[in-house]
Amino acid sequence: MITPALRVKIETVKKLVRKNARTSLEKVLAKLHPADIALIIKNLSDLDRKKIWESISDKSKIASIILELEDSQIIEFFDAMQPNEIALILNEMESDDAANILRLLDQDKVNEILKYMKKDEVEAVEELLHYPEDSAGAVMNPNFFALHEDTTIKEATKVLHKAEDVEMVFYLYVVDDEGRLVGVISLRQLILNPPEKKLKEIMTKDVIRVTVDMDREDVAKIVEKYDLLAIPVVDEQNRLVGIITVDDIIDIIREEATEDIYKMAGTTDDEVLMGNKSIKIARVRLPWLLITFVGELISGFVITFFQGRVHEFAILASFMPLIMAMGGNVGSQSATILIRGMALGKIDSKDLSKVIFKEIRVGMIMGLIMGILLALVAPIWHGDPKLGIVVGCAMFAAVTFSTFTGTFVPATLIRFNFDPAVASSPFISTLNDITGLTIYFTVSIVLLSIL
Amino acid sequence: MITPALRVKIETVKKLVRKNARTSLEKVLAKLHPADIALIIKNLSDLDRKKIWESISDKSKIASIILELEDSQIIEFFDAMQPNEIALILNEMESDDAANILRLLDQDKVNEILKYMKKDEVEAVEELLHYPEDSAGAVMNPNFFALHEDTTIKEATKVLHKAEDVEMVFYLYVVDDEGRLVGVISLRQLILNPPEKKLKEIMTKDVIRVTVDMDREDVAKIVEKYDLLAIPVVDEQNRLVGIITVDDIIDIIREEATEDIYKMAGTTDDEVLMGNKSIKIARVRLPWLLITFVGELISGFVITFFQGRVHEFAILASFMPLIMAMGGNVGSQSATILIRGMALGKIDSKDLSKVIFKEIRVGMIMGLIMGILLALVAPIWHGDPKLGIVVGCAMFAAVTFSTFTGTFVPATLIRFNFDPAVASSPFISTLNDITGLTIYFTVSIVLLSIL
Structure with a gap:
């Protein structure tokens, strides 16, 4: 959030940096809020950034600016520094802040840094580091009143x-x-x-x-x-x-x-630590893509299986993207409602079956509407009213079933104390592609043989 | 978050309600925090809930409990009440809280309620209601010190x-x-x-x-x-x-x-106002499904178009789900990183092209890995090494392009001051299905004719 007043300050600093007006720069920086300096630093080139750091001699001010930086910027900043320099800055921080920063660095480097830190700080920091990362102990400030x-x-x-x-x-x-x-x-x-x-x-x-x-x-x-x-x-x-x-x-x-x-989209917040390093970012995202890879190969088998068995395959194939995408979206909607509801505490673990049934009801309504729509559109395209009824019914079945998958999978994970967010959109979509295609072709074969 | 101590309190209240022990119930409720009573109310049947409300005579306590309820519960609660009764409760609230609740109700009902409220409260509330819903004016408390x-x-x-x-x-x-x-x-x-x-x-x-x-x-x-x-x-x-x-x-x-x-998953937070009303929930979600419907019909046209033109269509068809899903996931990952980064203020509107290029680089890496994987797997399945190279290259192209779509579409929306979240996962996935299939078949045709 850059206000016009802040924009002016940023421009002033940039000008002073460009002019190498060190004394004026020091004065301006001394008056600025650490959060604003952090924002300015983000907007500068590496070289100009160095000039800013050199203009601030007060270690405690440097410490407070660092605390306002993004995690990936903090890692970058300390990567270039020696353990003893880092220790001097961390000594100026509250021990909980120092511990949080040490959690971002490699264990070997952390051990080196701790050697140079003040003794009482080291004790406090080590105690904090010893709590699991997401516990109250790890985020608390032990310096209370x-x-x-x-x-x-x-x-x-x-x-x-x-x-x-x-x-x-x-x-x-x-x-x-x-x-x-x-x-x-x-x-x-x-x-x-x-x-x-x-x-x-x-x-x-x-x-x-x-x-x-x-x-x-x-x-x-x-x-x-x-x-x-x-x-x-x-x-x-x-x-x-x-x-x-x-x-x-x-x-x-x-x-x-x-x-x-991030989990919903099939990645994790480890991404934010990677800055602009493409290979490392790709590595964070790949596991979800591999799940998709395996799952969609199975979808491919389903297609190949029905290819030889359905006479009208060529026509049915034209609606495959529709069936897969619809199942994927509807399933993701259901999964999202359940997972977010749990995260907000609005859904309790004993409400799960209620949510599953509600989602199936919603799925039946949406499936009915989408099914009717398809039953009307399909004959216009392919000129066969019977086909409309067939693919419409298949759509209804696939959509309804996908609300079940979308809620049942995360609900099951919750029952067994796993993180439901693992059942993220990529996973649910992939699962629904397999089940959706199977339902679609099966319903079509059955109805085509009856009608 | 139900702590064991709170669990005991909930059970006590439930017992007293069941026993109809009105005096004891009044005493217990008087000592409980409004947020806890709200939680208890959520866990009771309609009939028991009524008993709780009847056991609290203090209107200001009732007001503070209502403020802790979910929006859908508040709507339900006031639906059953007359405007004059509602006014008595709203009179007990801070004017910003009262205004927030009135925003949930129908305009006609609001006008009725305002007639019965205290005059100075009405003035304050009407002033607040006059600010746009998501502005500072609408959420501020005008009763400051x-x-x-x-x-x-x-x-x-x-x-x-x-x-x-x-x-x-x-x-x-x-x-x-x-x-x-x-x-x-x-x-x-x-x-x-x-x-x-x-x-x-x-x-x-x-x-x-x-x-x-x-x-x-x-x-x-x-x-x-x-x-x-x-x-x-x-x-x-x-x-x-x-x-x-x-x-x-x-x-x-x-x-x-x-x-x-919610927007990412293709729905809106209006859902939370609908409680368990399936038809209304379906109505909130349908617009995104209609976008998907139209988009995937186009995907269907793409398939039909290539069906007659590619000799190897039957084999290529088996990898269609893989190409579509991979493009959808990769595109959603990219879109999510960009949209969330903007929401957190970590990405500024002038960083957009940098983000697009970064995502394309990441896309090329992931496309390369997925492409090689497919180039190895495809010949095992279909027994043709040439086919592996063809679909592997097509996969690389489709994945890379989908990172472009996933970032370019929301970036364009931002440029023209639209909400980037409109470019939610369903939209990006659908778009990538169309482009992915087109790229897949085009690359395949070209390579099959060369190799």
Whole structure:
């Protein structure tokens, strides 16, 4: 989203870079938001980009700009750097951000970098890296703001004054002697209550929390459901170990949606790490194409099988693309509704059979309409009303069946705890090509022999 | 996301409903979060649902539960009610929430309901309804918290005490005599500064803001980029007219992603308003199927055209599904990468030609691999090495071309300011079936005549 005001800033920076006006450039960059500098960097050539980096001496500013870059840009940026240089920059980051960046790099390089990082940072980062990638533990910030339940409001306010480098404080979490989460207080409650009161007197005790091992997608759903700004993360002993703030939740929601969209299209979000490297991108996409390859060879066998057995094959062949595409689309529609509904939490695993039946009903209606349409069009083309009835009925059967495939396959994956998104559009389309062609020719043969 | 603790609560409520234990039910419900009650309601039969509603006498609680329901459930709920009853519930809502619900209902019914609502609410709601559906104006909350620049911190704190019904206050917006937005102060700055200071002395003057007519998707991108908790909305005169909070931003991101996913699969998010009504759902999906219908009839013509002209048609026919499916998948992959990249702001409109060329390069690599694979498999099946070379080359050409279609069509739509998501998978697949078959047969004929 480039606003006109930002566009002006970008042009100013570009001009200064071209002129090599280093001092002015430094001044302008110092005033710009890291997210804006990241955007500018994206729009420059490699050479100009280098000039920008050289104009920023503040390591913590460099760190905050890097955090705004795309993953593929981050990988590229650090690829050209030595482990000790990288460590200097990572030292300036929150440990959760540093851990997220290390997850993008090769294990060997990570080990080298850790050798040069500050000791306490290394400990925090290693602890975070040890949580599975999509868990609450991996995305939480272990650098949170918590106070003992016996603290007074006055003391709490004083501590708050000094807590400048703690990430976005909205809630004060309250812990007991063992560090267990016992309550929460909003900044507003802190302002509205008399200073001599103790936190435990005014805190809300029923704190919505998540455990370190919870899937980050589920964490996002909870934050969304209760409209929270941050959620505390606890370990098995209910000890507060981190917080996840709403800005991270937004990133999670975006990333998970992108992941689902990519899977639907038969690729994965690993693509985004590949930048412009065509061979690596092709490698990410190929598995789905191989599934299609094998599946469509089977479709080919189906065609060859019926080729010798149906007298009217030449005419029937002209409707094959229609039958295959219709089954593919209808099946993808059904699969998408089911998979997205599950992802949004609108469909529960016990609603699955209800969804399958609903989709079959919808499929019958669409199949009926498409079947009638084909029954009317086919005779116009080939001049045989009997043929219209035959291919119309075959269309109805194929479309209806494809809503069943489109919902039954992902539903089965869910039942056995697999990711339903594996049943993405390419897979469902391929399956429906095989079943669709088989249904089409079988129904046609039967009806042609009767009528 | 149903946690074990919530599961217990749901079972308790169900038991009480079954036992008709009205007093206990009232008590339990009073303690539950509206979002949880909404979830419970979803899991009950129509009759039990009625009992729940009857056990809640507090209209504002009813209002907050309704806001947690799915759109299709809200429509269903209000369908059964009279306009005056609906008005009583809407009176309890923030005007932006009330306006959002009225957008779901028929215009006639809306006019009736507005007659029964409180006068000041009606004014606020009508103003909101007047903004286009996806604009910042339509999603903003006009009930914000703003103070004059000459207010002291002490006075501001006092006002804050009384401002209980103002939606989530994180920032204090500061305005001048004409109501123009001139600054912002965080709650934290309020705590950390001496009480006698005036707001204009401590406020940040460079406030990130959006205009009422900005698209809500762009608003979400700005909030996300700068990690804000709320963003002020101003009119053309820079007067503060509302705020959008991060919880609304999360809803926008989810909804826009869902919209994109549905469009990709050849349906729209209007589906979610239809609940279980099969005929209405079928009607939403049919337009895409009709596009497919027409397109695949053309594919059929292509087949018929070549049928009489190629001697080896019977053998070539067996690879038609493979060529069509491969072109469809590869094209959808390319289109998805481009459309999602634009939606995330990772691809700018001036990067389009770069993306097209990148996709063609990827297409050539995938086409080469798939072509070689087919060149090896085809002779095994049909026993003719020459045929392998012919269909392998045709596959290479078809796959490469489909990455061009998959990116060129959405890129062209973007150039002319159309929604690229119209070039959804069904459309791209259909187009690629036509071009793929044409390329396949043409390449085959040419090569068969040469080799």
